[in-house]
Amino acid sequence: MEIFDKQLPSCDICLGSSDSQYIKYNLIVSGVILPIIGLIGIIGNFLVMAVYGSIEQRRHSTNIYLAALALSDFCMIWTAIILYGLEAWRHHGPAVLATVYGRSAEIVFPISTILQTTSVYFCVAAAADFFVRIVLSAKIKDKICTPRFARLSVLSIAIISFLYNVPHFFELTAIDCIDEIRNNTLSVQVCPTELRNNATYYQLYYTYMYTIFMAVGPLLLIVILNVLVVRAVLKNGTSGQ
Known part of the structure; x- marks a missing residue:
């Protein structure tokens, strides 16, 4: 073990916080x-997959997106x-937990x-x-709101x-x-690499790109689509009266 002490760093080297x-x-x-x-989420999502992933439900494009x-x-x-x-738990449980976490985190993190x-x-x-179904014409809906288009969209997004x-x-690493x-x-x-510690990379990828593509951008799209749907529903309701 003395050989290890001379050759290997302490595990505190990349510890985020040592405060008890x-x-x-x-x-x-x-x-x-x-x-x-x-665990509650796992059970809930499993049930959703079982329902919307069934052959009968997959005939509808919206259900394919919900199953995905x-x-x-x-x-x-x-x-x-x-x-x-x-x-x-790796700090409190058996040593094997720290090993399992350390070996898996560098792969599980990007997957997450x-x-x-x-x-x-x-x-x-x-x-x-849903926006296409409610707002756009039947001609466009027949082309986009199909199981085939939904499957291609899911694959493209993935x-x-x-x-x-x-x-x-x-x-x-x-x-x-x-x-x-x-x-x-x-x-x-588990320690950050030089790429992760690069200030320019962090600012570009985490600050700007994340804000645009993962936070503000998608939220703004969903809000706009829902506003247009509500507007169309109210308009159709008024026209019907």
Whole structure:
């Protein structure tokens, strides 16, 4: 073990916070509350997939988007439990938890960001599909609101989401380290790469691109689409009277 001490860094090298109060708080929130809420979400999304993913329901384009959204959320919850729940317990549970987290985080993290992106844009796609059904002409609706178009849209969103999140695969790295808390045993820590620590990259990718493509942009699209739908419904209701 003395050889390890000379060759390997301490596992505290990339530890976000060593404050005992924060670690306890993180354990309660991320290690206990998050998995409980996540389990409820997993069950709920599984039921949604079972309903909207059935052969009969897949005949409607909107249901395809909702089934895809449920699948994306279902998988994303699992990644959140690994990234945050397991991360919280690795400081308190057996040493194997730290190893499992350390070896899996650099892969699970980019997968989670891909799933976040697909969930956002499956929601946008469902709103757009509903907008076309209510607002646009029957000719356009017959071309766009079809199962085939919906499946192509889901596939396109998945591919674009993967490409958009490729940089995340190069943001984290797992390093072997010495866990001083566990009597200087060999463990694994997750550290940011030079790319992740690059100020220009962070500002461009996380500040500007995230704001445009993951936060404000999708939200604005959904709001606009829903406003137009409500406006069309009210207009049609007035015309009917």
